[in-house]
Amino acid sequence: MHATRRALLGAALATPALAQSFPERGVRYIVPFTPAGLTDIMARIMANRLGEVWQKPVVVENRAGGNAMIGADAVAKSAPDGHSLLAITLTHAVNATMFPQAPYNLLRDLSTISILGSLPLLVVVNAASPIRSLDELAATARARTLNGGSSGNGSPPHLGLELFRRAARAGDNITHVPYRGGAPGVTDLVAGNLDFMVSNLPECISQVQAGRLRALATTGEARHRSLPDIATVSESGMAALSMTNWTAMQLPAATPSAIRRQIEAATLSVLAEPDTRRRILDAGFDVEGLDSARSEAFLRAEVIRWGRLVEEARIRPDA
The missing domain is CATH 3.40.190.10 (Periplasmic binding protein-like II)
Incomplete structure (x- = not known):
């Protein structure tokens, strides 16, 4: 019993300590599309500013292919320590239905930090x-x-x-x-x-x-x-x-809540900055900046909405 209590206490104390030291090193921000597209542009705006805030490099890594699932799978299977972020779009919400055998589950294996823009x-x-x-x-x-x-x-x-x-x-x-x-x-x-x-x-x-x-x-x-x-x-x-395309930031679902909250706070703060907002608007987006809870609810609703259309219209992947 005493050993169990000590283990639980140690785990409880470790999470705040980990959050206080985040990020311990550079952060990678995976964009599962080719460079220079809208999703890539948004990710680079966010990566540059978050790198300044955290005083650690946030490096955008383009991993295109597999209908945007290769990069998503890489983040879903990465260490849940906040050092791997993922850019997703409406495409990923559609993939949840169109690719039932995908190597990851969008709603189970990944957690949404914020819907950034649309x-x-x-x-x-x-x-x-x-x-x-x-x-x-x-x-x-x-x-x-x-x-x-x-x-x-x-x-x-x-x-x-x-x-x-x-x-x-x-x-x-x-x-x-x-x-x-x-x-x-x-x-x-x-x-x-x-x-x-x-x-x-x-x-x-x-x-x-x-x-x-x-x-x-x-x-x-x-x-x-x-x-x-x-x-x-x-x-x-x-x-x-009525519809919009959108882009969001995600990370592995198993990431400790303290780290998720820290990343969410930094992300929402950056999105509220006038200069960052101007750059996002200049890129063609409207700024959304939804918090994690509203972003998760939005994503689930999108998966349901578009999943229904995929099934009714019998939409299949490109051959």
Whole structure:
């Protein structure tokens, strides 16, 4: 009994001591995507500032592949000491259903520190298209077959396309054309080889601003500051199409609570800084900064929402 009490007391005392010494060394922040994408940009903004706060390097490590699961699995299986962080997006919430045999469990093996930022998608057509509103796109989709592009099966643009299919009551009149990334799809839309896309905003906004594409609506809750004249899907009478892509910070679920709280506090503090917020806004994101509890609830709701769509639409991974 005495030995057991001593062991329990030692464990209780060790956790605060560990938290006080965190970080003991450099921290790696794994981004399971290629460099220079939006998720990578957000991670580097956070890594640079957290490194200054902690006075230890926070190094972004890009581990792309496996539909963003290779990097996620690496963090899920890393030592739960706070020195390995993970950047996730809506893609990971979709993967939870689309890849039931994944080597890790998103909700069991990883814990969310914060939903850092989000950004809407845009419903876009070629500038030469006669379609000038979301209503007109829906009516056209009910009348004839349309080709809708996306950045791949299960990607946020594909999810947006499926939501539009349902909201427009278009049935089989929309043919999904998946690409390996958003840029090739946008290029084909500009060339007139597609009828429309529900595109990630950063991948199409320059073409909208250049007059090569016409934006019909944004899927965010509010009009985007870069395109204030473009109505939201809710304003356009299609609230069922409301959605955002987002990025969050995670770490192994077994990380001691004291360390998790310390990382959460530093992260939320950094997100509240005016200079950091400006850099995130300049990158195209809206700042979210949800605490851990709200972030976990949000993630679980996203897994349920998109899991239901994946199953109903029978979305399968790219071949």
